[in-house]
Amino acid sequence: MSNRTVExxxxxxxxxxxxxAVRVPLGVEPELAGEHMLxxxxxxxxxxxxxxRLVVELxxxxxxxxxxxxxxxxxxxEKLGEYRHYNQIIPLxxxxxxxxxxxxxxxxxxAAEKLMGIAITPRCTVLRLIACEMxxxxxxxxxxxxxxxxxxxxxxFLWAFQERERIYNLQEMWTGARLTTSVTRLGGMMADxxxxxxxxxxxxxxxxxxxxxxxDRVLTRNAVWVGxxxxxxxxxxxxxxxxxxxxxxxxxxxxxxxVRKDKPYLDYxxxxxxxxxxxxxxxxxxxxxxxxxxxxxxxILAQALERLPAGPVNxxxxxxxxxxxxxxxxxxxxxxxxxxxxxxxVKAPVGEAYVGIENPKGELGNYLVSDGTAKPVRWRxxxxxxxxxxxxxxxxxxxxxxxxxxxxxxxxxxxxxxxR
Amino acid sequence: MKRVLETKEVxxxxxxxTTRFEELIKWVLQVTRVDKAVNWSxxxxxxxxxxxxxxxxxxxxxxxxxxxxxxRFGMERQAFSPRxxxxxxxxxxxxxxxxxxxxxxxxxxPQPKWVISMGACxxxxxxxDNYAMVQGIDTIVPVxxxxxGCPPRPEGLLYGVLLxxxxxxxxxxxxxxxxxxxxxxxRGLRLPPETIDExxxxxxxSVHQFRSA
Amino acid sequence: xxxxxxxxRATFSTAIGRAVESCGDTIVYVAVDxxxxxxxxxxxxxxxxxxxxxxxxxxxxxxxxxPLEVVYQLRSLERRVDLRVKVELDPRGDLTVxxxxxxxxxxxWLEREVYDMFGVTFRGHPDLRRILMWETYAEGYPLRKxxxxxxxxxxxxxxxxxxxxxPEAHYSMEELSIADGFAELPEDMKERLxxxxxxKLPHSE
Numbered sequence: 001m002s003n004r005t006v007e008x009x010x011x012x013x014x015x016x017x018x019x020x021a022v023r024v025p026l027g028v029e030p031e032l033a034g035e036h037m038l039x040x041x042x043x044x045x046x047x048x049x050x051x052x053r054l055v056v057e058l059x060x061x062x063x064x065x066x067x068x069x070x071x072x073x074x075x076x077x078e079k080l081g082e083y084r085h086y087n088q089i090i091p092l093x094x095x096x097x098x099x100x101x102x103x104x105x106x107x108x109x110x111a112a113e114k115l116m117g118i119a120i121t122p123r124c125t126v127l128r129l130i131a132c133e134m135x136x137x138x139x140x141x142x143x144x145x146x147x148x149x150x151x152x153x154x155x156x157f158l159w160a161f162q163e164r165e166r167i168y169n170l171q172e173m174w175t176g177a178r179l180t181t182s183v184t185r186l187g188g189m190m191a192d193x194x195x196x197x198x199x200x201x202x203x204x205x206x207x208x209x210x211x212x213x214x215x216d217r218v219l220t221r222n223a224v225w226v227g228x229x230x231x232x233x234x235x236x237x238x239x240x241x242x243x244x245x246x247x248x249x250x251x252x253x254x255x256x257x258x259v260r261k262d263k264p265y266l267d268y269x270x271x272x273x274x275x276x277x278x279x280x281x282x283x284x285x286x287x288x289x290x291x292x293x294x295x296x297x298x299x300i301l302a303q304a305l306e307r308l309p310a311g312p313v314n315x316x317x318x319x320x321x322x323x324x325x326x327x328x329x330x331x332x333x334x335x336x337x338x339x340x341x342x343x344x345x346v347k348a349p350v351g352e353a354y355v356g357i358e359n360p361k362g363e364l365g366n367y368l369v370s371d372g373t374a375k376p377v378r379w380r381x382x383x384x385x386x387x388x389x390x391x392x393x394x395x396x397x398x399x400x401x402x403x404x405x406x407x408x409x410x411x412x413x414x415x416x417x418x419x420r
Numbered sequence: 421m422k423r424v425l426e427t428k429e430v431x432x433x434x435x436x437x438t439t440r441f442e443e444l445i446k447w448v449l450q451v452t453r454v455d456k457a458v459n460w461s462x463x464x465x466x467x468x469x470x471x472x473x474x475x476x477x478x479x480x481x482x483x484x485x486x487x488x489x490x491x492r493f494g495m496e497r498q499a500f501s502p503r504x505x506x507x508x509x510x511x512x513x514x515x516x517x518x519x520x521x522x523x524x525x526x527x528x529x530p531q532p533k534w535v536i537s538m539g540a541c542x543x544x545x546x547x548x549d550n551y552a553m554v555q556g557i558d559t560i561v562p563v564x565x566x567x568x569g570c571p572p573r574p575e576g577l578l579y580g581v582l583l584x585x586x587x588x589x590x591x592x593x594x595x596x597x598x599x600x601x602x603x604x605x606x607r608g609l610r611l612p613p614e615t616i617d618e619x620x621x622x623x624x625x626s627v628h629q630f631r632s633a
Numbered sequence: 634x635x636x637x638x639x640x641x642r643a644t645f646s647t648a649i650g651r652a653v654e655s656c657g658d659t660i661v662y663v664a665v666d667x668x669x670x671x672x673x674x675x676x677x678x679x680x681x682x683x684x685x686x687x688x689x690x691x692x693x694x695x696x697x698x699x700p701l702e703v704v705y706q707l708r709s710l711e712r713r714v715d716l717r718v719k720v721e722l723d724p725r726g727d728l729t730v731x732x733x734x735x736x737x738x739x740x741x742w743l744e745r746e747v748y749d750m751f752g753v754t755f756r757g758h759p760d761l762r763r764i765l766m767w768e769t770y771a772e773g774y775p776l777r778k779x780x781x782x783x784x785x786x787x788x789x790x791x792x793x794x795x796x797x798x799x800p801e802a803h804y805s806m807e808e809l810s811i812a813d814g815f816a817e818l819p820e821d822m823k824e825r826l827x828x829x830x831x832x833k834l835p836h837s838e
Contacts, residue, residue, distance in 0.1 A: 038808065043521055044471060046500040051473050051518060055808050067808060071765035072518045073473055076550040076782075078750075079775055083632050083782055091547070098475035114656050142478070161485035168482075178482075179475055179571055241710065244686050244739025255710070262713050353656040354706060354717070356687070367706070369692050375632060377695060382688040382706070390742040416474050419515075419765055516795040517767050520803075523796055551775055551784030551791075552766075559792050608797035613789030620788035630782055632695065 036064060039401075043072045047150045047405050050415030052389075054408070061400045066393050070386075073419040081379030085345030086112045086186055089379065094180040096381060097417040099142045100135035100360050101181045102171070107357040109184035110265060111366035115353040116346070118187045118320060123311045127193065129266045130201070130304050131183055132357070133297040137208070138167050139360035139412075140290045140297075144215065147287070147409040151228050156215050163211050170200050186346055187321050188314030198305055205302045212294055220288070229284035233395040233407035236281060243391040246384050247362030248289045249411065253281030259358040273300050283410040290412070293360075320346055345374030354382075361385050361412050381420055385413040446594065455593050462506070462532060463585040464494040469505030469529065471522055473512030476539035476571040480511040483574035493581055502528040507584065508561070509577075513541030514554045523604070526561040531599045534564040534588070536580055539571050545620070546570060549629070555620035560610060562602055635659035635716050637681055645671055650721075660717040668720050669731045675707060675716070676736055683707040683716060686733070689743035691751045693724060693778050703730050703753060722753070724777075732758040750776035762805060769802045769831060797834050801826060 051072035145157035278285030362384025499505035545555035567580035650662035700721035732755035
C-alpha cells in the first residue's frame with residue numbers, strides 16, 4: 001500500500017466537495033502501511049494529572065501525534081478578577097495552582113503591591129519566603145507521589161503525602177485552612193505565625209531529609225525507574241527556551257535560569273542555595289532536579305527560620321491594612337478606614353505591573369492593569385504549567401504510549417493553573 | 421399473619437390478588453431481612469469513582485492516603501473505570517466543557533450507583549458564578565450527598581461517606597424508583613429549564629460581585 | 634527606561650510609538666504592521682537577544698475609547714532584562730495581528746488563548762482554534778468587556794448547550810481526518826460534517 005500524504009489548508013471545514021476528508025500532512029511518514037489508531041486519553045483518566053485530554057494517534061504502540069485538549073477546568077478566573085477587589089482576588093489565587101497555594105498568594109500580593117507602590121515589612125518578607133518554600137516542598141511531594149504511581153511505584157505516594165500532612169498541619173496552624181490558605185493580604189499577611197509554628201517548621205526541616213533519602217533510595221537507582229525515565233522526552237536547551245518553558249522543565253534541559261537568582265524578590269539574593277540544573281532534559285533529569293530542589297527548599301527554610309525578625313507583619317498604612325477589630329469598633333477614624341476598605345476596596349493608581357515568581361512549576365507571573373479603580377482592568381496569570389504543557393507534543397512524538405504517560409507526569413501540570 | 425392479610429382485602433377489586441401477594445412478599449422480606457443484608461453489603465463496600473477535577477481532588481487524595489484512609493470505610497479500591505464503580509464522587513469544580521463528560525461517566529455506571537458532590541463548587545458552583553461554571557452538578561446528575569467545604573476537610577468527606585452509608589441502609593429493594601436509570605429528556609436536560617435557572621440564581625444580596633468597577 | 638527603546642527608535646523610527654515606564658517596567662508601543670519585524674529584530678540582534686517570550690496576552694479597557702492592546706512580554710535571559718511590547722487594535726474593528734509562532738514556539742498556545750478569550754486573529758498561526766472553551770462555543774469571547782460575567786445565555790441554555798453537543802464537536806477537524814478516523818465515522822456524523830453542521834445542537838431554535 002502506498003503512503004498517504006495529504007494537504008490541509010486552515011479555515012476549511014476539513015471536508016472537500018466530494019465529501020472526503022482533507023488531511024493534515026503527517027510529520028512522520030508511517031513505516032508500516034497499516035492504519036493508525038486514534039485513542040482518546042481523558043479527560044477523566046487516572047494518569048493525566050487532572051482533567052487533561054490527550055488525543056493520541058498511535059502506530060501500534062508508537063505515538064505519532066498527540067494533540068492535547070485543555071479547558072476542561074476553565075473557571076473564568078481572569079474574568080472574575082475584574083469584578084473583585086484586590087484583597088478579594090487572594091482567595092481566587094489559592095484555587096489556580098492548588099498544590100502550592102501559598103506561593104500563588106505571595107505572587108499575586110507582590111504584583112499588587114508593586115502596582116500600588118507598597119513596601120512590606122522585614123518580618124513579612126521572611127514569612128512570605130517561608131510560605132513560598134513550604135509550597136515548593138508540598139508541590140514537589142505531590143509531583144513525586146503521583147509520578148511514582150503513574151510509573152508503577154505506589155509506596156512513595158504514601159510517604160510523600162505523609163510529609164504533606166505535616167506541612168498541612170503547619171499551614172492549618174497559621175491560616176486555618178489546609179489547602180486554600182489565602183495567607184497574604186495587600187501590605188502584609190492575614191495573620192502572624194502563631195506560637196509553635198517556628199518550632200514545628202524547624203522540626204520539619206530537620207526530619208524531612210530522611211524521607212527524601214528514603215524516596216531517593218527507592219527510586220533513583222531503581223532499574224525500572226531508570227529504564228522508564230532515562231532518555232524519555234528529552235528537550236535541548238535551545239528548544240526549552242524557544243518553547244518558553246520555565247522552572248524545573250527549563251533547568252533540567254541545562255538552562256540555568258531561576259527567577260529567584262536572576263530576578264530576585266523577597267530578598268532571595270541574601271540566602272544561600274543552589275540552582276539545580278540538569279543535563280539531558282529527559283524525565284529522569286527532571287526527577288533529579290525536583291528531588292534536589294526539595295533539599296534546597298529545606299535549606300532555605302532553615303536559614304529563613306534563623307533570621308525571622310521580630311516586628312509587625314503588616315505595614316502601618318491604615319488605607320491598605322484593616323485596623324484591628326477592637327479599634328474599628330471603638331475609634332471613629334479606624335471605623336471609617338475599615339468601612340472604606342471593605343465597601344470600596346483599596347484603589348490602585350493607574351498603571352500596570354508584572355511580577356514573576358519561581359513557583360514550583362515554573363515562573364508564575366501576575367500581570368495587573370489598573371485604571372485607578374479598586375478592581376483591576378485586567379488580571380493576567382502567566383501560567384507556567386500551561387506553557388510547559390505546550391511542549392508535550394514535541395516531547396512525546398516518536399515515543400511509546402507508556403512513555404507518553406511518563407512525559408506527561410514529568411511536566412508537572414496542575415490543571416487549575418493550565419485552564420484557569 | 422392473619423391480621424396482615426386482612427388489612428387490605430378488597431374482594432372484587434381487580435388488584436386484590438397482587439396486593440395480597442405483595443403484602444406476603446413484604447412480610448417475608450421483613451422477616452428474613454434480605455434488605456438489611458443487601459444494604460449492609462452495599463454500604464460497606466462502596467467503590468468510589470473519583471471524578472476529581474480541582475482542589476477537592478487533592479483533599480480526596482489526602483483522604484485516600486495513610487492519615488485519613490477511607491479504605492477503612494470500605495472504599496478500598498478507587499475504581500477509575502465507571503463500569504466498576506458504585507459511587508461517583510465529584511471532587512472539584514465542573515465547567516460546562518466537562519459537563520457532558522460527567523454525564524457520560526454517570527450513565528456508564530451500572531446500578532446501584534450513588535453520587536457524592538464534594539465541595540462547594542460541585543454542589544452549587546461555589547465562588548465561580550460565571551460563564552464557565554456549572555452551578556452545581558445536580559443540574560446534570562442526581563446527587564445523594566452534598567459535602568460542603570472549600571475544600572471539605574478529609575473528616576468532612578468521611579462524614580459525607582458515612583451519611584451515604586446511612587442513606588443506603590435506609591433503602592429498600594422493593595422500591596423500583598431507587599434503581600431506575602434517570603436519563604436526560606429529549607431536550608438534553610435532567611431538570612426543567614425553569615428549575616435549573618432557579619437553582620442557579622446567585623444567592624445573597626451582594627450586587628458588588630457582579631459590578632466591574 | 635530600557636535601553637532597547639532607543640535602539641528600536643534608531644532602527645525602526647516611525648514604527649515605534651510611545652514608550653512609557655510603569656512601576657519600573659518599560660513598555661513600548663509598536664505599529665501593528667511592523668510587529669513581526671520589530672520582534673524578530675529584538676530576538677536576533679546581538680545586544681538585544683530577547684530570546685525568551687514570557688507571555689502573550691491582551692488587555693481591553695473599560696473606557697471604550699481606548700484601544701485593545703495585545704501585549705508581548707519579552708525577556709533576555711542572558712542580559713536579565715525585560716521588555717513589554719504592545720500593539721494597539723481598534724476594539725470595534727478588525728482584530729488581526731501577525732503571529733509570532735515562527736519566532737517563539739511558546740507563543741502557539743498563548744496566541745490561541747488570546748484568540749479564544751478576545752477574538753484576536755493571528756495571521757500565520759499554524760492551528761488557530763479555541764483552546765479553553767470548546768470549539769463550537771457560541772456565546773462569544775469571554776474576556777471582552779461587553780461579555781457579561783455570567784455569560785449571555787441563561788443557565789438552562791448553557792447546560793443544554795454543554796450536554797447536547799454532537800460527538801464530533803469534541804474533536805477538531807484535524808483529529809477526525811487523521812488515522813482513518815473519518816472513513817470509520819458513523820454515517821450520520823459524516824453527513825453532519827459534510828453539511829458543515831458540526832456545532833449545530835438538536836432542538837435549537
